[in-house]
Amino acid sequence: xxxxxxxxxxxxxxxxxxxxxxxxxxxxxxxxxxxxxxxxxxxxxxxxxxxxxxxxxxxxxxxxxxxxxxxxxxxxxxxxxxxxxxxxxxxxxxxxxxxxxxxxxxxxxxxxxx
Numbered sequence: 124x125x126x127x128x129x130x131x132x133x134x135x136x137x138x139x140x141x142x143x144x145x146x147x148x149x150x151x152x153x154x155x156x157x158x159x160x161x162x163x164x165x166x167x168x169x170x171x172x173x174x175x176x177x178x179x180x181x182x183x184x185x186x187x188x189x190x191x192x193x194x195x196x197x198x199x200x201x202x203x204x205x206x207x208x209x210x211x212x213x214x215x216x217x218x219x220x221x222x223x224x225x226x227x228x229x230x231x232x233x234x235x236x237x
Contacts, residue, residue: 129212130198132215133202133205134194136197136198137196140152141182141190144179149175149176152175157171157172
């Protein structure tokens with residue numbers, strides 16, 4: 124099995140990945156996952172792409188249980204990759220989707236008198 128630190132990073136990355144698939148869709152995340160798993164074997168790359176598709180399919184009716192199952196499956200895949208490519212743990216932020224910039228809110232108050 125994997126060590127606790129590696130699993131903690133993999134679990135966090137998997138949760139981020141599942142949330143990103145839910146909000147950004149599988150197409151966008153498939154590209155990010157392909158880039159993240161660039162040093163993996165062909166089989167691992169196919170498994171990662173399939174995990175994105177499977178996760179997207181599971182999230183058609185999202186529930187906390189469904190998201191947890193998807194995150195667990197992704198965490199195992201990511202942990203296996205980390206075990207073989209320890210230096211990839213520093214690149215885990217590639218799986219995150221940047222938040223939309225906050226919009227500015229302007230308030231205007233007009234007063235008229237006669």
